[in-house]
Amino acid sequence: xxxxxxxxxxxxxxxxxxxxxxxxxxxxxxxxxxxxxxxxxxxxxxxxxxxxxxxxxxxxxxxxxxxxxxxxxxxxxxxxxxxxxxxxxxxxxxxxxxxxxxxxxxxxxxxxxxxxxxxxxxxxxxxxxxxxxxxxxxxxxxxxxxxxxxxxxxxxxxxxxxxxxxxxxxxxxxxxxxxxxxxxxxxxxxxxxxxxx
Amino acid sequence: xxxxxxxxxxxxxxxxxxxxxxxxxxxxxxxxxxxxxxxxxxxxxxxxxxxxxxxxxxxxxxxxxxxxxxxxxxxxxxxxxxxxxxxxxxxxxxxxxxxxxxxxxxxxxxxxxxxxxxxxxxxxxxxxxxxxxxxxxxxxxxxxxxxxxxxxxxxxxxxxxxxxxxxxxxxxxxxxxxxxxxxxxxxxxxxxxxxxx
Amino acid sequence: xxxxxxxxxxxxxxxxxxxxxxxxxxxxxxxxxxxxxxxxxxxxxxxxxxxxxxxxxxxxxxxxxxxxxxxxxxxxxxxxxxxxxxxxxxxxxxxxxxxxxxxxxxxxxxxxxxxxxxxxxxxxxxxxxxxxxxxxxxxxxxxxxxxxxxxxxxxxxxxxxxxxxxxxxxxxxxxxxxxxxxxxxxxxxxxxxxxxx
Numbered sequence: 001x002x003x004x005x006x007x008x009x010x011x012x013x014x015x016x017x018x019x020x021x022x023x024x025x026x027x028x029x030x031x032x033x034x035x036x037x038x039x040x041x042x043x044x045x046x047x048x049x050x051x052x053x054x055x056x057x058x059x060x061x062x063x064x065x066x067x068x069x070x071x072x073x074x075x076x077x078x079x080x081x082x083x084x085x086x087x088x089x090x091x092x093x094x095x096x097x098x099x100x101x102x103x104x105x106x107x108x109x110x111x112x113x114x115x116x117x118x119x120x121x122x123x124x125x126x127x128x129x130x131x132x133x134x135x136x137x138x139x140x141x142x143x144x145x146x147x148x149x150x151x152x153x154x155x156x157x158x159x160x161x162x163x164x165x166x167x168x169x170x171x172x173x174x175x176x177x178x179x180x181x182x183x184x185x186x187x188x189x190x191x192x193x194x195x196x197x
Numbered sequence: 198x199x200x201x202x203x204x205x206x207x208x209x210x211x212x213x214x215x216x217x218x219x220x221x222x223x224x225x226x227x228x229x230x231x232x233x234x235x236x237x238x239x240x241x242x243x244x245x246x247x248x249x250x251x252x253x254x255x256x257x258x259x260x261x262x263x264x265x266x267x268x269x270x271x272x273x274x275x276x277x278x279x280x281x282x283x284x285x286x287x288x289x290x291x292x293x294x295x296x297x298x299x300x301x302x303x304x305x306x307x308x309x310x311x312x313x314x315x316x317x318x319x320x321x322x323x324x325x326x327x328x329x330x331x332x333x334x335x336x337x338x339x340x341x342x343x344x345x346x347x348x349x350x351x352x353x354x355x356x357x358x359x360x361x362x363x364x365x366x367x368x369x370x371x372x373x374x375x376x377x378x379x380x381x382x383x384x385x386x387x388x389x390x391x392x393x394x
Numbered sequence: 395x396x397x398x399x400x401x402x403x404x405x406x407x408x409x410x411x412x413x414x415x416x417x418x419x420x421x422x423x424x425x426x427x428x429x430x431x432x433x434x435x436x437x438x439x440x441x442x443x444x445x446x447x448x449x450x451x452x453x454x455x456x457x458x459x460x461x462x463x464x465x466x467x468x469x470x471x472x473x474x475x476x477x478x479x480x481x482x483x484x485x486x487x488x489x490x491x492x493x494x495x496x497x498x499x500x501x502x503x504x505x506x507x508x509x510x511x512x513x514x515x516x517x518x519x520x521x522x523x524x525x526x527x528x529x530x531x532x533x534x535x536x537x538x539x540x541x542x543x544x545x546x547x548x549x550x551x552x553x554x555x556x557x558x559x560x561x562x563x564x565x566x567x568x569x570x571x572x573x574x575x576x577x578x579x580x581x582x583x584x585x586x587x588x589x590x591x
Contacts, residue, residue, distance in 0.1 A: 011424070011425040019418070020416040020417070020418055020564060021416060021417040021418065021419060022217040022218060022219065022369055022416065022417070023217070023218040023219070023220055023366055023417055024216070024217055024218065025218065025255060025366055027332070027334070030208070031208040058419060060456065060559065062257070062330060062332060064331070064332060064339070065341075066339075066340070066341030066342075066344065067341055067343070067344070068271070068272045068273040068341070068343045068344055073520060073524075074462070074524040075462045075516060075519060075520060076462040076516060078495060078501070079502065080493075080494035080495045080497065080500060080501060081493075081494070081495040081513065081516055083494045084493045084494050084495050084513050084516070084517060085516075085517065085520055088486075088487065088517045088520065092285075092289065092486065093285065099277075099278075099281045100277035100278070100280045100281050101275060101277045101278040101281050103277065106277060107275070107277060108276065112342075112343070119278065119281050122272060122273060122278055122281070122282075123281060123282065123285045125272060126270060126272060126282055126285065126325070127324055127325075127521055128520070128521075129326065129523065130270075130271040130329060130344070131329065131330065131331075132524060132525065133330055133456060133525065133527055134458070134525075135421070135456060135458060135557065135559040137421070142458070142460075142557060142559075143460070144459075144460030144461055144462070144555070145460075145506075146461070146462045146506070147460065147461070147462055147524070161341070163332065163339060165257065165332040165339075169417055169419055170217060172416055219414040219415060219416065219566055220414070220415040220416070220417055220563055221413070221414055221415065222415060222452060222563055224529070224531070227405070228405040259454065259527060259529060261528070261529060261536070262538075263536075263537070263538030263539075263541065264538055264540070264541070265468070265469045265470040265538070265540045265541055289482075289486065290482065296474075296475075296478045297474035297475070297477045297478050298472060298474045298475040298478050300474065303474060304472070304474060305473065309539075309540070316475065316478050319469060319470060319475055319478070319479075320478060320479065320482045322469060323467060323469060323479055323482065323522070324521055326523065327467075327468040327526060327541075328526065328527065328528075330527055358538070360529065360536060362454065362529040362536075367414060
C-alpha cells in the first residue's frame with residue numbers, strides 16, 4: 001500500500017495557545033444578485049472586510065448557502081478554470097436531460113412561485129457543498145495562497161442569501177483575582193486595602 | 198471575467214450580538230433503520246424537535262454520519278427530485294461496474310462480518326459529504342425555505358447511526374456584579390444590604 | 395414517498411452534559427510530502443496522537459487543506475477501494491481532456507512559479523471537500539469503525555500543509571462558589587470559616 005509509510009512523511013508543528021476564551025457570536029446575511037445560469041462569485045474579500053470592520057480576531061466563520069441550487073465551494077479564482085468548472089458541472093448533470101423534478105404534471109405541492117425546470121441545478125448542488133467552515137486567525141480567513149471562497153450559482157440569475165455565522169473567541173479574564181483581593185481585605189480587616197477598589 | 202463586478206452586487210446585513218457566552222455541549226445518537234439500497238431520509242424535523250425539547254436556543258449542530266457508505270446532505274425534499282438524485286448517483290458510480298473493493302480474493306483483513314460488494318456505495322459517498330454543520334437560531338436549524346437535512350443511505354438496508362453534536366451558547370453572567378455588591382455591603386458595614394442576598 | 399414513514403424509524407439517544415465550558419483554541423500545521431499524482435494519505439492516527447499528547451478531551455477538530463488541488467475526505471482505508479477512488483476521479487475528470495486552465499497562452503497573472511497543467515486536479519477537488527469538522531470525545535476523533543480521515547493529493551508529488559484547528563472545551567468553575575463562601579464568612583462574622591480557605 002502506498003500509504004504504509006505515510007507516518008514518516010507527516011510533520012506536525014503545534015502552535016498552542018493556552019488561554020481560555022469566552023465565545024461571542026455574530027451573524028450576517030450576505031445578499032448576492034447573480035447574473036448568469038452558472039456563476040462563481042468570489043466572497044473572500046467581502047468576508048475579510050467584515051472581519052476587519054468588526055475586529056473579529058480569532059475564531060471561525062461558517063459560510064452557509066440558504067439555497068438548494070446555490071453552493072459554497074473553495075477553489076482558485078482563475079477565470080479559465082471557472083469555465084472548466086462550468087463545463088464539468090454541465091457534463092455531469094446536463095441541463096437537457098429529462099429530470100423527474102421538471103415534470104410539473106407529477107409534482108405535488110408546495111411548488112415555489114418562481115419554480116423553473118431546474119433538476120440539473122439540484123443535481124449539480126448534490127455534488128458540491130452547502131457550507132464551508134473556515135478558521136479565522138489575526139482578523140483574516142486562514143486560507144492558503146490560492147484559495148478563494150465562492151458562492152456557486154447553479155440556477156441563476158437569482159437573488160441569493162448567504163448566512164454568515166462568526167464565532168469569535170475572547171480572552172476570559174477570570175473574576176477570581178478581584179475576589180481574592182476582597183477576601184484578603186476582609187481577612188485582614190483592612191477596609192482601605194487597594195484590593196478592594 | 199464575469200465576476201469582476203461582484204463586489205457591487207454584494208450587500209451585507211450584520212446582526213451583531215455583543216454578549217459573551219459560555220459553551221454547553223451535548224451529544225445525541227440518531228439511530229436510523231433504512232429500507233432501500235439508496236434512500237434519502239429527512240432528519241430535519243427530528244433534529245428541530247430535539248432543539249425545542251432541550252431548549253437549545255443559539256449555537257450550531259454538527260450532523261455526522263458514522264459510516265463510509267451513508268452520507269449527510271442538504272437539499273430539497275421533493276419526491277421526484279430524490280429519484281433524480283438516485284439516478285445521478287447510479288449513473289456516476291454504476292453498481293454493475295467491476296470494483297477492486299469487491300474482489301474478496303484480493304482483500305486483506307479486517308473485513309466487516311456483514312461485508313457486501315459495495316464498491317459503488319463507497320464511490321458515491323466520496324462525491325457526497327460525511328457531515329453538515331448548521332447554525333441554530335431561536336431553537337431552530339437556520340435553514341432556507343427549501344432546505345432539508347438528509348441521511349443518504351448508499352448501501353441499504355442497514356441500521357445507521359448519525360452522531361449529533363450540539364454546541365449551545367449561554368450568556369455568561371460575570372461574577373463581578375455579585376462581588377461588587379459584596380464589597381459594597383462590606384464597605385458600608387451593612388449586613389442586610391439587598392446586594393448580599 | 396419512501397421517506398413518509400421515516401420518523402417512526404428514527405430513535406434519538408440523548409447524552410446531555412449539563413456543565414458550562416470555556417473554549418481553549420489551539421492550531422497545528424500538518425506537513426505532508428506526497429509521492430504520487432493521486433494519493434490518499436491517512437491522517438487519523440497522527441491527529442489522535444496529537445489529541446492524546448495535548449490532552450484535548452472534548453471538543454472538535456477542523457481539518458482544513460490549504461490547497462485547491464488537495465482535499466480532505468473521510469472514507470475507509472482499504473487498499474483496493476483507494477484504487478477504485480482514483481479510477482473514479484480519473485473517469486469523471488480525465489487528465490487528458492483539454493482544460494482552459496492549462497492553456498498558458500491565455501492565462502493572466504498571477505501564475506504559480508511551480509504551475510503544472512492541472513485543470514483535472516482542480517476539477518477533481520471541486521467534487522471533493524476542502525475540510526472536515528469532526529467531534530472529539532474522550533481524547534479521540536469520534537469516528538465510526540471504518541472511518542479514516544484522508545488528505546487526498548490530486549496534483550502530486552507536492553509538499554502540502556493541512557491546518558488543524560482544535561477547539562477544546564474546559565469546564566468553567568464559576569467564581570460564585572468562592573464568593574458565596576466569602577459572603578457567608580462575612581455574614582457569620584466567622585473569619586476561620588472553612589469556606590474562606
